[in-house]
Amino acid sequence: MIIAVSGKGGTGKTLVSSLLIKSLKDTEKDILAIDADPDSNLPEALGVDVHKTVGDVREELKEDTAKGRIPTGMNKWDILDYKIMESIIETPNFDLLVMGRPEGSGCYCAVNNMLRRIIENLSSNYDVIVIDTEAGLEHLSRRTTQNVDVMLVVTDKSKRGILTAQRIGQLADELDIKFQDLYLILNRVNPENEEEILQKVKETGLDMVGMIYEDDEVAQFDIEGKPLVELPDESNTVKAVNGILSRILK
Ligand SMILES: Nc1ncnc2c1ncn2[C@@H]1O[C@H](COP(=O)(O)OP(=O)(O)OP(=O)(O)O)[C@@H](O)[C@H]1O
Ligand SMILES: [Mg+2]
Numbered sequence: 001m002i003i004a005v006s007g008k009g010g011t012g013k014t015l016v017s018s019l020l021i022k023s024l025k026d027t028e029k030d031i032l033a034i035d036a037d038p039d040s041n042l043p044e045a046l047g048v049d050v051h052k053t054v055g056d057v058r059e060e061l062k063e064d065t066a067k068g069r070i071p072t073g074m075n076k077w078d079i080l081d082y083k084i085m086e087s088i089i090e091t092p093n094f095d096l097l098v099m100g101r102p103e104g105s106g107c108y109c110a111v112n113n114m115l116r117r118i119i120e121n122l123s124s125n126y127d128v129i130v131i132d133t134e135a136g137l138e139h140l141s142r143r144t145t146q147n148v149d150v151m152l153v154v155t156d157k158s159k160r161g162i163l164t165a166q167r168i169g170q171l172a173d174e175l176d177i178k179f180q181d182l183y184l185i186l187n188r189v190n191p192e193n194e195e196e197i198l199q200k201v202k203e204t205g206l207d208m209v210g211m212i213y214e215d216d217e218v219a220q221f222d223i224e225g226k227p228l229v230e231l232p233d234e235s236n237t238v239k240a241v242n243g244i245l246s247r248i249l250k
Contacts, residue, residue: 002119002129003248004145007154008164009135012187013037015218015228016154017132018045019241021094022229029127031094036115036139038101042132046096047227048089053100054114057083081121084114095126115144123147136164140171150248151179153206156188157197166204183209185244190214210244212237 005017017033024031035042043050061080064070070079089096099115115131123129131148139145153168155161165184172182184206189197190213201208215237221228231238 001127001150001249002123002131002148003150003152004131004133004139004148005152005154006133006139006145006168007135008156008158008161011154011156011158011161011164012185012212013135013154014042014045014132015187015212015237016152016185016241016244017042017130018228019231019238020130020245021046022231022238023242023245024128024130025093030125032088032122032126032129033094033096034115034118034129034131035096035098036131036144037134038099039134040098040100040132043096043098044225045228046091046094047229048091048096050089050096050098052087053098054084054087054118055100057087058114080114084118084121097122113142113144115139116147119147137167137171140168140175140177143175143177146175146177149180151182152185152209152244152248153182154185154187155201157186157190157193157200162200162204165206169204169206181207181248183207183248185210185212187212188214209247210240212240 003020005013007013021031021033033042033046061076061083065076070076087097097118119129133139133145145151151172153165155165169182172179184201184204186197186201186208189211213236217231217235218237221231
């Protein structure tokens with residue numbers, strides 16, 4: 001099962017992605033986390049050091065090609081696939097692949113286009129793949145996330161967050177991209193305005209799979225730079241994501 005986590009910037013994609021990984025690790029499944037956000041911070045949330053990204057691998061290969069260091073008769077794509085496999089970081093509970101962005105170039109589209117290929121190549125090796133996507137709608141229009149099973153759209157209470165969520169649903173329809181399930185996650189809710197926001201969410205027509213409250217402990221982890229996967233199991237946010245996972249895996 002391939003789960004992508006999307007939404008407007010800063011709405012909580014990385015929080016949800018990292019806690020899904022935390023929640024999955026008790027299921028004994030083979031898990032791959034992919035950080036597909038060029039301004040990546042999933043590794044920090046997972047408490048993992050990253051030495052090499054797919055962007056770095058691509059740059060290396062470009063340089064090797066330019067300097068004639070690719071042995072004749074060897075297929076460049078095979079080398080790329082091999083090097084990508086090598087850049088996967090293994091931890092006791094999950095593997096992690098970071099897309100990153102190529103150095104010396106402002107454009108990361110080429111790296112992101114590789115995401116589709118990576119998903120195709122790796123999906124048979126894992127039970128669950130969780131992708132923390134780049135903010136916004138680009139991954140849909142470039143169809144890098146078209147092969148995912150579950151599209152989770154995270155929004156906060158902001159009008160733009162909810163609008164982006166709605167657009168993701170509409171755009172998937174327009175582009176005829178079929179997900180098995182497309183769900184909304186409402187994040188950073190305060191009990192005071194819960195009713196009002198829930199009404200707005202209802203108007204989007206999206207199917208809500210869970211709600212996460214504004215959480216001081218999450219904010220504190222942020223201040224201290226502590227990995228979110230170290231949030232205690234009693235945390236309401238952790239429990240909320242556990243609930244979301246069980247609904248997805250149903
Ligand atoms: N429920 C919550 N309670 C308190 N703080 C939260 C909550 N959800 C997210 N945050 C904080 O909001 C910020 C953005 O969250 P996060 O990094 O998960 O969003 P994102 O969608 O991945 O952002 P980006 O688009 O920049 O990658 C972080 O500082 C995070 O700690
Ligand atoms: Mg993020």
